[in-house]
Amino acid sequence: MAAPFTRIGIAGAGAWGTALANAAARAGREVVLWGRDGAAVEAMRETRVNTLHLPGVELAPAVTPTASLFDLSECEAVLLVVPAQASREVAGALGSHLARGTPLVACSKGIERGTSLFMTQVLAQACPHSPPAILSGPSFATDVAAGLPTAVTLAARDGQLAEALARALGSSSFRLYHSEDVRGVEIGGAAKNVLAIAAGIVGGRRLGASAAAALIARGFAELMRFGKAYGARAETLTGLSGLGDLILTCSTAQSRNYALGLSIGEVGGFHPSGRLAEGALTAGVLVAMAQERGVDMPIARAVEAVLAGRSDIEQAIGSLLARPQKAES
Numbered sequence: 343m344a345a346p347f348t349r350i351g352i353a354g355a356g357a358w359g360t361a362l363a364n365a366a367a368r369a370g371r372e373v374v375l376w377g378r379d380g381a382a383v384e385a386m387r388e389t390r391v392n393t394l395h396l397p398g399v400e401l402a403p404a405v406t407p408t409a410s411l412f413d414l415s416e417c418e419a420v421l422l423v424v425p426a427q428a429s430r431e432v433a434g435a436l437g438s439h440l441a442r443g444t445p446l447v448a449c450s451k452g453i454e455r456g457t458s459l460f461m462t463q464v465l466a467q468a469c470p471h472s473p474p475a476i477l478s479g480p481s482f483a484t485d486v487a488a489g490l491p492t493a494v495t496l497a498a499r500d501g502q503l504a505e506a507l508a509r510a511l512g513s514s515s516f517r518l519y520h521s522e523d524v525r526g527v528e529i530g531g532a533a534k535n536v537l538a539i540a541a542g543i544v545g546g547r548r549l550g551a552s553a554a555a556a557l558i559a560r561g562f563a564e565l566m567r568f569g570k571a572y573g574a575r576a577e578t579l580t581g582l583s584g585l586g587d588l589i590l591t592c593s594t595a596q597s598r599n600y601a602l603g604l605s606i607g608e609v610g611g612f613h614p615s616g617r618l619a620e621g622a623l624t625a626g627v628l629v630a631m632a633q634e635r636g637v638d639m640p641i642a643r644a645v646e647a648v649l650a651g652r653s654d655i656e657q658a659i660g661s662l663l664a665r666p667q668k669a670e671s
């Protein structure tokens with residue numbers, strides 16, 4: 343029988359971790375929310391607001407903030423919600439605290455640089471006694487925190503586990519679909535962030551709504567090609583975590599990745615804002631992995647070249663438009 347998941351741990355008290363903590367509380371769970379910054383956690387305990395990352399949103403009464411990883415040891419499942427590149431470090435530190443078999447759900451969107459591993463592969467290595475799962479889909483932290491209707495996908499290799507976790511975290515405003523296609527779900531979230539930077543550049547350069555739509559459609563073709571080459575199912579890539587999240591993130595400056603592209607398009611160069619934009623960290627490894635399997639991803643390549651300073655925007659746009667005409671695929 344699946345665990346009842348009475349108590350859920352959240353490792354990472356940024357915008358998304360805090361929003362997920364409230365969502366889990368809304369689903370009727372007891373929630374322990376871990377953040378690494380002791381002073382910020384203390385302030386959260388006193389004010390019941392995560393002023394730094396999710397201002398204006400009150401923590402639900404069932405959420406207990408803590409700066410001690412030990413406090414996650416009683417949790418029946420833990421959501422890992424730190425930036426993708428920090429996932430190995432935090433999952434490794436969690437390992438000694440979690441009971442054997444406690445599911446660990448990756449909620450970040452990226453691919454590990456240096457190893458080219460997807461998030462659940464990183465978790466499996468760093469925390470080998472926990473079955474890994476992935477939660478991803480079109481969902482801004484502010485929307486989820488506000489209780490606006492949102493739908494995402496939760497995947498685990500064990501379909502019964504995915505279903506039980508989805509049931510434990512879901513509510514009328516936060517709907518979770520379950521899946522066994524772990525790879526498909528994690529690829530969609532990682533790739534769409536890179537493509538969203540391109541969409542932002544198109545917006546910042548004022549290239550028009552037609553170009554924006556073309557970018558999404560051709561970007562989706564790249565995501566599909568990459569996903570198929572790495573073992574994703576087509577129906578996952580066309581679902582919430584693939585096409586759904588691509589459309590969301592390529593459409594509004596509410597996305598930090600789109601906003602980064604917007605500023606590049608407007609200003610003409612890459613000036614890091616200090617806000618997390620996972621696509622900027624994923625672009626290089628995504629393009630390298632595409633190349634390795636012979637997958638053509640011209641838009642992702644152009645984003646990577648701009649971010650690395652090897653190409654300016656006019657060159658990047660020019661190289662995309664100058665590609666030889668070909669059959670649509």
Ligand SMILES: NC(=O)C1=CN([C@@H]2O[C@H](COP(=O)(O)OP(=O)(O)OC[C@H]3O[C@@H](n4cnc5c(N)ncnc54)[C@H](O)[C@@H]3O)[C@@H](O)[C@H]2O)C=CC1
Nearest residue numbers: 355356357358359378395424426428450451481482483618
């Ligand atoms: N904000 C959003 O709307 C959504 C974000 N995500 C994903 O969630 C992940 C986290 O994003 P956000 O929470 O929005 O970022 P954020 O910038 O709001 O928060 C990141 C948190 O991680 C912590 N952190 C960073 N490095 C750490 C380390 N080495 N050890 C421990 N903690 C560390 C920071 O202190 C901070 O609390 C990203 O992969 C993002 O793509 C997914 C869906 C929605």
Ligand SMILES: O=C(CO)COP(=O)(O)O
Nearest residue numbers: 479480481482597598599
């Ligand atoms: O993943 C997200 C929405 O689904 C959040 O996007 P950004 O990280 O670009 O803000």
